[in-house]
Amino acid sequence: MKKSQRQLLEPDQRLLFLRAQRNLKMARSVQSYVRGSTTKFYEWLETSSSGKFPEGPAIWICGDCHFGNLGPVANADGQVEVQIRDFDQTVIGNPIHDLIRLGLSLAIAARDSDLPGVITLKMLEQLMEGYAQEFHDETLTMPRPECVKLVMRQASTSKWKNFAKQNLDNLDPSIPLGKRFWPxxxxxxxxxxxxxxxxxxxxxxxxxxxxxxxxxxxxxxxxxxxxxxxxxxxxxxxxxxxxxxxxxxxxxxxxxxxxxxxxxxxxxxxxxxxxxxxxxxxxxxxxxxxxxxxxxxxxxxxxxxxxxxxxxLPQDLKLEVNKLTQLEAMIAAKYLGSIVGKAHARQMDAGTRSKWCGELLRNQTKKFELPDWLWNSVVELIATHESSYLEHCRTYVMDTEFSEHKIE
Structure with a gap:
């Protein structure tokens, strides 16, 4: 952003520019669109027939559980774990909503990685397996995918000096105004x-x-x-x-x-x-x-x-899932499922956990270790989001007011 633009962006002028930036981000890829279109997910959920998927115990859920909202976080003692890291949409609700949202996110990542559709099916099976295992044995340690190993290595070695360079562009005790920070x-x-x-x-x-x-x-x-x-x-x-x-x-x-x-x-x-x-x-x-x-x-x-x-903190990092191999896709789905399962399971007593696990496997077929409700939900959501994404791109191109912004 140029200096003259910084001077023009008074507090009451921010909204229009920020909306244009959001539309730009969402036009860059289907994956970006899914991240930015929480509203679309809940519009689909509202129109879905009741009884279509299990009604879980009322617990705190993330509400916007895509993989970008998971990642390493540190506690006050400096210990680091991969946990959910965004709570704008958190409510006491049906835990199944987090599973479906994460399933959609992983399915879109598989498509971006040019993986065949059968791998999407296997990923969702692994997602369910990783999630369910946390309700049976909390001591199990899931293998970490390479994307998680990488970000955990970064988290374990990250210091304020590197953090300041990345987020503030300098080491001086000030926040530099520019593209990211405004007066x-x-x-x-x-x-x-x-x-x-x-x-x-x-x-x-x-x-x-x-x-x-x-x-x-x-x-x-x-x-x-x-x-x-x-x-x-x-x-x-x-x-x-x-x-x-x-x-x-x-x-x-x-x-x-x-x-x-x-x-x-x-x-x-x-x-x-x-x-x-x-x-x-x-x-x-x-x-x-x-x-x-x-x-x-x-x-x-x-x-x-x-x-x-x-x-x-320097250890708080976002998880990025880029190009996945077939093996990495399996490991990532199971691991991320376990992270969400752990977050849900800690809120339930033993009896509720057991009952919820049984309900999760409702409509599971003999051939696939995947319940129909999850597969059908993700298939519908992919179709809905991909068509909406293309319409979003069309609208973005027609909007000439911010035509200087290019897709990168």
Whole structure:
């Protein structure tokens, strides 16, 4: 973004530009479209006949469980595990929705990798197997696919220096304005500074084991953060904090992600009792599904909007699934199924787990270790999303207002 463009993008002008950026991202590939079109998934779900798939126990679900929303996360003690890492859509609902959403995501990845349709069938079988095994034996260790091994190696060696270069483009205690970070108004800056002046929120920066609980926390800089896909257009800020400004001890910086919490599209259980505030809903879902991440989060109000806040650690990385071989596709599906299974199973007692496993295998055929409801759902969703993707591309090309944006 040019300097002149940065000056023109006042807070009330962001939305139009961000919507154009979201449309651009979603036009790049079917996989990108699936990531950014959560609404399309739940539109399909709403029109599907009742009884088509199992009704699971009402637990906290991710709500937008594609593979890009799984990845390594660190806890306050520095331990790293692969867990769910996005909770915008989290609700108390039917766990089957997470399975179907992940199945669609993996099926699209298989098509992007030019794998034959029979591999998609086998991937979904492996997805179910990995998921179900977590309800029988939590001690089982699933083989990691290469894409997970790679990102875990990066997570285990990642330091603030590399993190700052990747996310801030520099090592200076400031946020560089440009393509990703935009200037904010004085009122936005004051609101963020005031929020971290509260002991509860400054304490979020000192939760890491290596930091002093009584350290002084200072907001060095803050900016609007153009980040994500389906969430583009909602408020999102980055705040750079300095912890204990004593140079003799070495400067300790941290980057806080402040994200608007909006109403979830995911259908909730009829009698579910969840926090009415969306930020608190996101926080509770994270605590249940991904304890490593949930313990590092807080919910608040910022300028009248519900938000949730977390420190971004070098170990928190997104899982990217690129070109898959047939073997890698099998291993990845089973492994990711186990991650979601673990997140669901920890919320159930032994009796509920056993009953749910039996219900999962309803309509499983003798020939395939895959229930019809999952296969039929993914096939329908692929057709729906691919046709919608092409229509999205057509609409994008017809939109001349932002014609300078090219598909890369």
């Amino acid at each position: 904010i108004s004085q009122s936005e800056s004051l609101a963020i500074t005031k929020m971290f002046g509260d002991k509860e929120f400054s304490g979020l920066a000192t939760r890491l084991r290596a930091r002093n609980d009584d350290a002084v926390v200072t907001v060095l800089d803050a900016a609007y953060w153009r980040k994500g896909c389906s969430s583009l257009g909602n408020l999102r800020y980055a705040a750079l904090l300095d912890i204990d400004q004593e140079v003799s001890k070495g400067r300790d910086f941290c980057l806080m992600d402040i994200k608007q919490a909006i109403k979830a599209l995911a259908p909730r259980a009829f009698d579910a009792k969840m926090p009415r505030d969306n930020g608190k809903r996101v926080l509770e879902g994270a605590l249940q599904l991904s304890p490593y991440l949930g313990e590092r989060m807080l919910a608040s109000q910022l300028m009248g909007c519900s938000v949730f806040i977390r420190e971004l």
